[in-house]
Amino acid sequence: MTARLGTGLDDRLPDVVALYRDLHAHPELAFAEHRTAARLAERLRALGLEVTTGVGGTGVVGVLRNGDGPTVLLRADMDGLPVAEVDTVAHRSRDTAVGADGVTVPVMHACGHDTHMAALVGALACLAADRSGWSGTVVAVMQPAEEVGGGSRAMLADGFLERFGPIDVSLGQHVTSAPAGHLYARGGVFMAxxxxxxxxxxxxxxxxxxxxxxxxxxxxxxxxxxxxxxxxxxxxxxxxxxxxxxxxxxxxxxxxxxxxxxxxxxxxxxxxxxxxxxxxxxxxxxxxxxxxxxxxxxxxxxxxxxxxPLLVNDVEATERVRAAFAAAFGEDAVHEAPRRSGSEDFGCFGEAAGVPSVFWNFGGLDPDLYAADAQQPEAAVASGRAPGVHSPHFVPTALDPVLRRAVEAVLVAAGCWLAD
Structure with missing residues (x-):
């Protein structure tokens, strides 16, 4: 897959950017991602995937089959946060919603889940359009309610593995406050x-x-x-x-x-x-x-x-993905991530299935915000030069490098198992 990196991506990237802007402008809270789920289901059906909606509430699962081979789970999360976005981009969110406590709140994709969804759809479009370089099955998971830690468990409780398994590996990614084009991963315990x-x-x-x-x-x-x-x-x-x-x-x-x-x-x-x-x-x-x-x-x-739960990356599988990233993008763009005190429920899928999980971060903001310090981007956040996730200022502005690298990362990581 590395040799076929980004096949057709140049032509598809404008559509990926347009989808991102639409999702960013209309975020929804955990377990209320009704519009988001409908938009994603529509996109996956148009790509020829077998689509199931309402999994674990608002979850969407798309299955793309291409002959014999491993089954790879690719996950993106869908929910936004009760945060009022600052007015920096034309596609900013102006939406509100009624929270669980009955109070109306502003809603924003302040954690970047819009980039995850758009990138996964973009990667699926590349895989669906050109099947000559890979074989196996992709199970694309659009997961609700990551922010409250309940989405993956709700999908599993709704018979996810019985309906869409077995799987061989579980892969996921998350944008972070770091320069666009850079990737961050670590084996073992990754998130708290x-x-x-x-x-x-x-x-x-x-x-x-x-x-x-x-x-x-x-x-x-x-x-x-x-x-x-x-x-x-x-x-x-x-x-x-x-x-x-x-x-x-x-x-x-x-x-x-x-x-x-x-x-x-x-x-x-x-x-x-x-x-x-x-x-x-x-x-x-x-x-x-x-x-x-x-x-x-x-x-x-x-x-x-x-x-x-703890998010624990399989050491061998993570090194496999890291090496593929380095071969595709260069060693200078791939970094050993620190243990992060943030939390994720992505690992529930791999743990329930008993298969390796690999989760990595990709940079989501203008590289100029981080000076020359791509290895330790947290310094730019601590100094106030760059916003962190969950901030009302956390909005990618350099969309081509951010979304391009996010799509490419999914293709390269999945290719570690699917490539012929």
Missing amino acids: AADSLRVTVLGRGGHGSTPHVTVDPVVIAAAIVLRLQTIVAREVAPADTAVVTVGSLHAGHQENVIPDRAELKINVRTFDPDVRARVLAAVERIVRAEAAAAGAPEEPVIAPLTDF
């Missing part, structure tokens, strides 16, 4: 496990002038926030890694009313199952202990929100 919890602290409300007859949940919540910071500093070994974040804290409505409850949302990220268990146990211990120390009338309620 993530656990999100909702904690409700139950106190006893009353008037702000008589705090002595209340049990103030705001004070308990504040103590919990501060105490949680000691988990990483004092309970996780220096050689290990963990992140504990309180991203949301809500209590009360008026300054002279002590509320009867406070709600915290906590996110934990880890790279090791034992560390994960210890950190989660410490979170629960601290929450309950601070409530008890304050004399709370009831135990706090701790409820899980979302969880992502």
Whole structure:
């Protein structure tokens, strides 16, 4: 496949860019990707794939057969985020949606899933149009709800493997804040496990002038926030890694009313199952202990929100893909990725099927933003020169190099198994 890299891509790239702009302008939240799924199903049918919709909710699966050979799963995710996009491109999103909590929010493809979908459709168009250089079966997965960690599991629970398996390898990619044209991969543990919890602290409300007859949940919540910071500093070994974040804290409505409850949302990220268990146990211990120390009338309620498994790349398969990338694009364009504390549910497909998984990143922004530091693009994000993913500014502007390389990467990686 490397020798046939990008066959017909020059002619198809304008259509890939147009699809990207359409998807970018009309993002949808997790498990609500109805327009997106319909547009993708229409495209895949036009390419001659066998298309199934409604898999795991809004998921779309397209199957492209070309004789005997391996079955390769290629995955792209579909959902956007509740983020208000800044006005930098003509195709920016102006859409809103009603979130799970009933609140209307702006929606944006701030994580770049629009590039993943457009690139996969572009790669499928190349494979469908010229079948002379490959053989086997491609199972194209347009997955819902990656942002909440439930999409791949929903598709698997809907009989994905029984309906579309068996598969031999699972491949996926994700845009990142890095220079266009560059690729980043690593074997072994690549992305963190993530656990999100909702904690409700139950106190006893009353008037702000008589705090002595209340049990103030705001004070308990504040103590919990501060105490949680000691988990990483004092309970996780220096050689290990963990992140504990309180991203949301809500209590009360008026300054002279002590509320009867406070709600915290906590996110934990880890790279090791034992560390994960210890950190989660410490979170629960601290929450309950601070409530008890304050004399709370009831135990706090701790409820899980979302969880992502570790993303682990098969070492041998990843090296196979990395070597193919280097042969196709040059060693200077292919980098060893660091372990990322972000999380993904892509690995659920390969884990459930018992086959190798390979997941890589591709650069999504203007190379000039990163100076000469393609190997460590995080420095440009930390300095503010370049936006990171989930930012309202994360919008690829150099679409040809970004989408061209994303399509090429899918073709090269799939070719490691499909090429004659």
